Amino acid sequence: MAVALEQANQDAALHFARVHYGAPAVARVRNWFSLMLGAGQAGEREKLKQVNEFFNRIPNTSDQAQWGKSDYWATPLELIGANGGDCEDFALAKYFTLRELGVADERLRLTYVRAYLPASKEMQSHMVLTYHPAPDAEPLVLDNLTNAIKPASERKDLAPTYSFNGAQLWASKLRGSGRLNEPAPANLWSMLRARLPADEHAPQTTGEK
Incomplete structure (x- = not known):
C-alpha cells in the first residue's frame, strides 16, 4: 500500500x-493521511515525533494472535487497518511513512536489538527504527x-545486534556499523515489498534477486 497522498492512492487505501x-x-486510515499532510512541511525532528506517537497508539500484539503466523511483516495499511501489530510492524510503518515525508533512506535503519x-525481567528480541x-x-x-525519542x-x-534499510543490511556495533554478509531478513523484506505497489519507497536489499 502506497503512502503517497494522490487521490487515487487514497481512494484505493x-x-x-x-x-x-x-x-x-x-477512520484510522484517514487519520494517517491527515498526519502526513500536517507533517509534510515540518522539520525532521518534528516528523519523527509525530510519526512515532501516531503509530504508538496502535495496540501491540503478536504475529500469531494478529495474523495467525509466527512471523509476518505487515504493510502500514495492514497495521492501521487491523489496529494491531508487533514491534517489526511498528518500525516498518514508521520507516515507510517517514520516507514518504521526505526523510532520506540513508538516515533510517530498521534495527534489531x-x-x-521489565514485565518479563528478561532480554528479548525487538525491532526499533533508528x-x-x-x-x-x-x-x-x-x-x-x-x-520518548532518545x-x-x-x-x-x-543492545543492538544489526540493522538495515531498503538498500542494504548492516551489522551494528554500538556507535558504528559494518556491512552484514548474511541477509537474514531479506526474505521477509521481499515478501513485504511484494505487497507494496511499485512506487513505494522500498529499494532492493542486497541478497534479493
Whole structure:
C-alpha cells in the first residue's frame, strides 16, 4: 500500500480498509493521511515525533494472535487497518511513512536489538527504527515501547545486534556499523515489498534477486 497522498492512492487505501477491516479502519486510515499532510512541511525532528506517537497508539500484539503466523511483516495499511501489530510492524510503518515525508533512506535503519523488558525481567528480541542525522552522528531511537525519542546511548535497556534499510543490511556495533554478509531478513523484506505497489519507497536489499 502506497503512502503517497494522490487521490487515487487514497481512494484505493480507503476501499481496502473498508472491505477488509470495516468502518473504524477507514477512520484510522484517514487519520494517517491527515498526519502526513500536517507533517509534510515540518522539520525532521518534528516528523519523527509525530510519526512515532501516531503509530504508538496502535495496540501491540503478536504475529500469531494478529495474523495467525509466527512471523509476518505487515504493510502500514495492514497495521492501521487491523489496529494491531508487533514491534517489526511498528518500525516498518514508521520507516515507510517517514520516507514518504521526505526523510532520506540513508538516515533510517530498521534495527534489531535485545531489549530488557521489565514485565518479563528478561532480554528479548525487538525491532526499533533508528534515525541517523549524519553518518557519524549518534542515532535516535523510535520505539513502540515509548513515545520518548532518545539517543541510542541513553537507551541502556537496548543492545543492538544489526540493522538495515531498503538498500542494504548492516551489522551494528554500538556507535558504528559494518556491512552484514548474511541477509537474514531479506526474505521477509521481499515478501513485504511484494505487497507494496511499485512506487513505494522500498529499494532492493542486497541478497534479493
